[in-house]
Amino acid sequence: MPGPGQPAAPADECDVIVVGGGIHGVASAYFLAQKGQRVILLERDDCGHCASGVNAGGVRTLGRKLAEIPLSLASSQLWRTLDFLHGFDGAFVQTGQIKVAESEKDMLVLQERCELLAARGFHHEKLIDRQQVREIVPAIAPHVQGALWVSTDGFAFPYLIVQAFARQARRLGADIREQSAVQSIKRKDKTWHVSTKDRIITGEMLLLCAGAWTADLARLCGDSIPVTAGGLMLMVTQRMPHFINPVLGATSRGLSFKQFANGTVVIGGALECEADAQTNHAELDFSRLGNSARIVTDLFPFLNNISVTRAWSGLDGYAPDHTAIVGPSASQDNLYYACGFSASGFQLGPASGQYLAQLMTGETPDPAHQGLLPARFA
Numbered sequence: 001m002p003g004p005g006q007p008a009a010p011a012d013e014c015d016v017i018v019v020g021g022g023i024h025g026v027a028s029a030y031f032l033a034q035k036g037q038r039v040i041l042l043e044r045d046d047c048g049h050c051a052s053g054v055n056a057g058g059v060r061t062l063g064r065k066l067a068e069i070p071l072s073l074a075s076s077q078l079w080r081t082l083d084f085l086h087g088f089d090g091a092f093v094q095t096g097q098i099k100v101a102e103s104e105k106d107m108l109v110l111q112e113r114c115e116l117l118a119a120r121g122f123h124h125e126k127l128i129d130r131q132q133v134r135e136i137v138p139a140i141a142p143h144v145q146g147a148l149w150v151s152t153d154g155f156a157f158p159y160l161i162v163q164a165f166a167r168q169a170r171r172l173g174a175d176i177r178e179q180s181a182v183q184s185i186k187r188k189d190k191t192w193h194v195s196t197k198d199r200i201i202t203g204e205m206l207l208l209c210a211g212a213w214t215a216d217l218a219r220l221c222g223d224s225i226p227v228t229a230g231g232l233m234l235m236v237t238q239r240m241p242h243f244i245n246p247v248l249g250a251t252s253r254g255l256s257f258k259q260f261a262n263g264t265v266v267i268g269g270a271l272e273c274e275a276d277a278q279t280n281h282a283e284l285d286f287s288r289l290g291n292s293a294r295i296v297t298d299l300f301p302f303l304n305n306i307s308v309t310r311a312w313s314g315l316d317g318y319a320p321d322h323t324a325i326v327g328p329s330a331s332q333d334n335l336y337y338a339c340g341f342s343a344s345g346f347q348l349g350p351a352s353g354q355y356l357a358q359l360m361t362g363e364t365p366d367p368a369h370q371g372l373l374p375a376r377f378a
């Protein structure tokens with residue numbers, strides 16, 4: 001019992017324990033709290049400290065793996081309609097995303113992609129010709145022949161988006177505890193007991209969304225999930241006059257880049273590097289960064305003399321099929337996962353949180369997301 005005048009200790013019992021305060025943890029906490037669930041979220045550092053706070057902020061349905069498309073389209077809807085993701089510096093901006101074809105071969109690849117999507121009932125990626133590309137990106141190099149275009153995609157400032165979700169989740173009653181690394185997990189009498197250095201939290205359901213570290217936590221639950229850590233790099237240039245609106249990628253060369261309102265250009269696009277999950281370190285590979293910069297100058301030759309001012313890296317959890325893992329454990333009751341986002345999980349955060357909240361509260365979920373279930377690896 002607290003003494004007179006002392007605040008009551010926070011309750012350690014809840015309905016759902018969420019582990020990980022990245023975009024997937026905070027979005028899940030928000031949607032679960034909205035459904036009246038008592039949520040305690042445990043984050044080792046600060047929310048948004050890892051991939052969700054340092055990524056390129058690309059909000060992309062374009063070029064998704066087939067199994068991810070329904071979740072990505074549902075997320076696109078949420079990015080455009082959730083009020084608290086709009087109206088501040090760094091909020092979601094709907095600039096569109098474009099993937100350019102640099103050769104006839106690239107054009108064929110894009111055409112086949114469009115036909116494949118149409119055969120599956122997806123029509124969000126539009127094939128556009130040389131002239132239409134120039135209407136959207138007037139500064140593009142002459143060799144570009146066409147592109148795929150999604151006008152409803154865009155980008156956002158990732159750290160601020162994580163904070164926005166965390167704030168809303170707290171407002172709805174979610175108890176978000178930072179500096180609370182999970183050390184052990186046990187199951188007793190159908191209840192999860194999750195220990196941090198000074199508390200034991202109990203809950204009926206457990207959601208693991210700990211990015212590159214999810215497999216370690218799954219092992220503590222007596223389960224296994226095939227997620228491995230991978231490193232990703234980004235670099236940013238000096239400020240320059242505004243020359244491009246959409247986020248731009250290439251078809252046969254790994255590239256994604258965007259220009260922020262302040263004039264800087266962020267360059268990435270699944271630029272992988274060596275990573276060590278133990279030390280939370282991903283080693284910058286300057287020769288790969290150089291190759292990426294060359295693709296940018298091929299597409300925009302006038303950027304040849306622009307300086308790169310900073311490069312950084314982060315870790316993400318990779319699934320063997322490079323496709324998100326979202327849903328219940330195949331072997332343990334009341335254990336759920338959101339992980340394995342393999343370099344493109346930021347955009348999926350809102351819909352993944354909403355979908356998990358539906359699943360965990362017994363609502364009939366959208367069967368279109370079944371391709372993401374952990375059971376595919378069982």
Ligand SMILES: Cc1cc2nc3c(=O)[nH]c(=O)nc-3n(C[C@H](O)[C@H](O)[C@H](O)COP(=O)(O)OP(=O)(O)OC[C@H]3O[C@@H](n4cnc5c(N)ncnc54)[C@H](O)[C@@H]3O)c2cc1C
Pocket residue numbers: 019020021022023024025042043044045046047048049050051052053054055056057058059060180181182183209210211212213217231232233234268312313314315316338339341342343344345346347348
């Ligand atoms: C450089 C880079 C660029 C990227 N660009 C894009 C992009 O443009 N668009 C896109 O869609 N995606 C992008 N991604 C991928 C995207 O950032 C990730 O897929 C996504 O953020 C994963 O979110 P998460 O919540 O699953 O994991 P994370 O953000 O990694 O969060 C997991 C959290 O779990 C916590 N945690 C771990 N272990 C414990 C423990 N024992 N106890 C408590 N907490 C723990 C960590 O501290 C961390 O905060 C990029 C990633 C990187 C690294």
